[in-house]
Amino acid sequence: MRVFNFNGGPAALPVEVLEQVAAEMLDWRGVGMSVMEASHRSKEVAAMTAEAEADLKELLGLDGGWRALFLQGGASLQFAMIPMNFAPDGAPCDYVDTGLWSTKAFQEAKICGADARLAASSAEDKFVFIPSEFDFRPQARYVYLTSNNTVRGTQWSSFPQDAPAPLTADMSSDFLSRPLDLTKFSLVHAGAQKNVGPAGLTIVLIRPEFAATGRSGLPHLLDYRTYIESDSMYNTPPVFAIYVAGLVFKWLKGTMGGLAAVERRNRVKAATLYGAIDGSGGFYRGAARPDSRSLMNVTYRLPSEALEMTFLAEAKKAGFDGLGGHRSVGGVRASLYNAVELKAVEALAAFMAEFARKNG
């Protein structure tokens, strides 16, 4: 029996995609083998990869000035690749620190020898908000931010329009959850394991003209140009993960009706859950500042840690999984990625109301 899956990532995937994956496991596209057994140089896998890139660009409305690439290593490898490519030899780069993942990105830039500085930070208030004022340096090679913060449950609703350098962003946890205006951006990365597919695939959107400004002489796998020039096929890519991601892109285009419709659904889901929190008479308290609340990760607390433990245990028994807060902060977190259905959120809201009634 399937549970209601509120995992922070890896996270829920669309059932119709999983059913197709299972059905094609022994014979994919009639080639007489699993997609995992097919050569990445075969015309079928090359076509599938090209189709995935095209579908992704169509979903996001990206033009020929962008490439969508399929990498490995997760956001953590991007934390190093971005400064290695774009801020070598102590070049300046500006970071906005909105929590655990941007802190890590910032630290990794310093490890790589970049002159990385904070243009803004919400550390002063435990990262419960998104800053709105920035101290950008004109000479910065790029600005780095994290569009959605899974730990505290905050999200940028709009991005800085006046940054003097190209924006780069980790969008792992809200990628494809809404339409994106990437005018000010030059690079976006996203681990697949939230809204896209299995862990082990990292999607990078990049402007080739930005990639061309990167340091030369890097190891091949750490240079974005390698992926651009080889259509993500310099070496064997994570074929199965690209395959699942491609099915998710088609599900987003077809069943879900595109990213504008996806955003509308996500707003209804988030409003349902924040409504349950705000309407609980103070039993549940949202962890993020209201103006910075995430549509993807709804974080909240109960009157005591003991009650939180009881809540999580009873929720699990009732078929709600993955509700524990990030191990660094505790509390409750419900992640509402694209594949989480409204009925799951409504069921959780009802469960919360009943729990508050019994324990309030």
Next chain:
Amino acid sequence: MRVFNFNGGPAALPVEVLEQVAAEMLDWRGVGMSVMEASHRSKEVAAMTAEAEADLKELLGLDGGWRALFLQGGASLQFAMIPMNFAPDGAPCDYVDTGLWSTKAFQEAKICGADARLAASSAEDKFVFIPSEFDFRPQARYVYLTSNNTVRGTQWSSFPQDAPAPLTADMSSDFLSRPLDLTKFSLVHAGAQKNVGPAGLTIVLIRPEFAATGRSGLPHLLDYRTYIESDSMYNTPPVFAIYVAGLVFKWLKGTMGGLAAVERRNRVKAATLYGAIDGSGGFYRGAARPDSRSLMNVTYRLPSEALEMTFLAEAKKAGFDGLGGHRSVGGVRASLYNAVELKAVEALAAFMAEFARKNG
């Protein structure tokens, strides 16, 4: 209908593993979700990963002086990570060049600034043999070799016993195809997509005491210690690929009866195919020198390239897939990884005899 899959990699996987993957796609281990949807921090995924490492070490007979790690990025990232960790600041390291993949590893070491030198090479004769004499430098930090060469179809039958430095090796294409004596080794890497599982997973066997000699101050994902200290969970690992690899390890231990039995089967398969080549009266010619022939990748030529094209086309029609030689050399290549069954090889041998009779 399943074809006979002779792909060079990604390659054939055991049908019983694929069937289990399909059966568990919507509900893995009774947790109410796919393994792709489960948190990598859940006790089930942590247990699965620990079990995969333990099974792998048991298969190889590795003791506590070794760790088996799960990385991403393929051999191509290892080509850079090894010199970055173990030959920083122009330190010396010796390479044995037996073809395309070791050439790339050697070049990447130079890109990383290592003082990389060739201790031996079979380039003089188009890489059709494995060298037996080596010019090792006493001061080398490590020696690097490629245990099996997929392009020309050569394989080391034994490894240098007198190297003055720890051996490191790319064993991507014959990993788990036979028992291994790793006494002289300190690091082995293997992309999963030959004998282990889906592309997107790189297995690294490493002695922690060797890892401890590595350069400090590297980006986290490029430092082997990060994976050792975090049990391969510093960031989200490729969970699905580890899951499939774990099932393959259990298949090797159970159904296949361990690596000694696996090697016996692989020797019968290879003997069957080399027999078909050598017994063809010169119609088929083995591409590798007989003393260096690979048990994994059987490479051969026909009397003309035109006949090779006809052979490949007719073979494909007859249900034999993946027989084209590597794009850099052409000819025919049958890859006989663990999951390729003897009956497939016998069928190919019979097809070859019939083709030679009609076209000889």
